[in-house]
Amino acid sequence: MKYYIFLFSLFLVVLITIAPAQNPYPPKPLKPELIDIPGDGGNNIYIRWKHFATVPGIKYYILRSVEGGEFEKVTPLQVKTASPVLENKPYNDFTKLDYYIYLEPRKDDVPIAHVVRMTPENKESLLAMGAQKINRVELEVPPKSMLDELPNVFAEGNYYLAIPDSVRLKKLASEKVPMNIWTQFGFKLPYEGPLTVELLPSKNELEFFSKGLQIIEENDVPKYLLYKYCKRIVSLVTDSARYTVKYDMMSFFHRSSKEIPIEPGKHYVYKLRLMQxxxxxxxxxxxxxxxxxxxxxxxxxxxxxxxxxxxxxxxELVIDLYYSGFYNVLFNAKIFDTKTYSIYRTTPEDTAREKGELLAKISASWRNVKLSGINPDDKIYILVDDSSGQTAKTGFLKFRFASAESLVLPPGLHVKDKENDEGKKAVVRWGPPTLAV
Incomplete structure (x- = not known):
């Protein structure tokens, strides 16, 4: 009896050893990144994560636990899913092209995918670092049966496939297009009558097409070539794995509410649940x-x-108070905990900005303020406070010197009433007209 048990155990071990690696179904979603929003009172959390194209799903649930308690659902987020496509085009086959892929690992994130074309000079170094030959390039999400054939590795890389198009290349020949554009300007121009525009292929385009089928990183070519002649790559396939590089960045602003409050100083744990x-x-x-x-x-x-x-x-000093970049998004979403702006005048010696004279105090909702009686050598700074009494200061403002009397109108300024608009619009133009094709 023990003999049969031993044989069965040995057979099971052999099966486990030789069985091909299978992807778990459903695939495990990536760990979310949590960001504490600056300047918000500690009651907003920004959650973001990567959703890779080959991960099937219909929606995510964001779940949260407070101080080690039970998880509760915060919100559902629908997933934009792609219909599987079985591609079998000549450009999918890369077996005869020497493109290789290797991964650069990162802590707490997916690795970075590097795609390199093998040459005699880099062959030894690529093979030494374990680079794998790319046999297939996928521009669509393949069916599940194909996804199950190889382990699916998620890696970050904005890669595009440049596909030579002989038909499109022939159309790049010079052609003459008659265009009558002058009537729209509404004033006399140095030239009148029809205009003939001769369209010629640029040197960059001809060079680009001459290189044939190629994998291109997003920043390697001008944007117009990329978006006009290339397609985004979903996956790069080798003998041992499928490397999915295309993803959508999903995100959610979790804002404090009565039902699911967020309080500064408390510890919160989040996770994602992918429904399929x-x-x-x-x-x-x-x-x-x-x-x-x-x-x-x-x-x-x-x-x-x-x-x-x-x-x-x-x-007079006119101050425009604006945020730019991501801070502008936070301000417009009314996430910042700013209460008032206090505008002070001081001297150049007050570098710590502590002895200023208060000139104005306005609500943080204001975007502009005008101050009178300001001297050109005055130093102006702004103190911002929030609802909890915390404050922050700007540096000294840099003046832009201008006088209304010194403003010069641009050359060739013309104003014309726009026709057939019930008198609601005017067309303002200045300088010579520019034609762009």
Missing amino acids: VEKPIKKVFEDSDTAGITPKDEAPIPPNDITALYDSARK
Whole structure:
């Protein structure tokens, strides 16, 4: 009896050893990244994660636990799914082209995929680092049966496939197009009558096509060539794995509410649950690894895009208070915890900005303020406070000197009433007209 048990165990071990690696179904979602929003009072959390194109799913659930308690659903987010396509085009086959892929590992994120064309000079180094030959390039998500044939490795890389198009190349020949564009300008031009535009292929385009089928990284060629003649790559396939490089960045602003509050100083743990559909029709799911965060109530953030226009004739200063970049998104979403702006005048010696004279105090919802009686050598700074009494200061504002009397109108300024618009619009033009094709 023991002999048969031993044989069965040995047979099982052999089966496990030689069985090909299979992808788990459903695939495990990637761990979310949690970001404590600066200057918000500690009651907002930004959640983002990568959703790779070959991961099937219908929706994500964001789940949260407070101080080690039970997980609760925060919100569902629908997933834009791609219909599987079985591609069998000549450009899918890369067996005769010497493109190789290797991965650069990263901590707490998917690796970076590097695609290199093998040459006699780099052959030894590529093979030494374990680079694998790319046999197939996929521009669509393949059917599940193909996905199950190889392990699916997620890696980051914005790669495109340049496909030579002989028909399109022939159309790049010179052609003459008659165009009558002058009537739209509404004033006399140095030339009248029809205009003939001769369209010629650019040198860059001809060079680009002459290289044939190729894999291109997003920043390797001008954008117009990329978007006009290339297609985004979904996966790169080798003998041992499918490397999916195309993904969508999904995100969610979790804002404090009565139902699901967020308080500064408390520890929160989040995870993602990916819901999928499998035949016969039933919903299945898989949870991501968890990520934790303790939001803080930090000092407010002053506007980072301030313009101070000084009129020396009137001794007036107009200050525009704006945010730019991601801060502008946060401001427009009313996430910042800013209460008031206090505008001070001081001297150049007050480098710590502590002895200023208060000139104005306005609501943080204001975008502009005008100050009178300002001297050109005055130093102006702004103090921002929030609802909890925390403050932050700008540096000294840099004046842009201008006077209304010194402003010069642009040459060739013309204003014309726009026809058939019930008198609601006017066309303003200046300078010579520019034609772009």
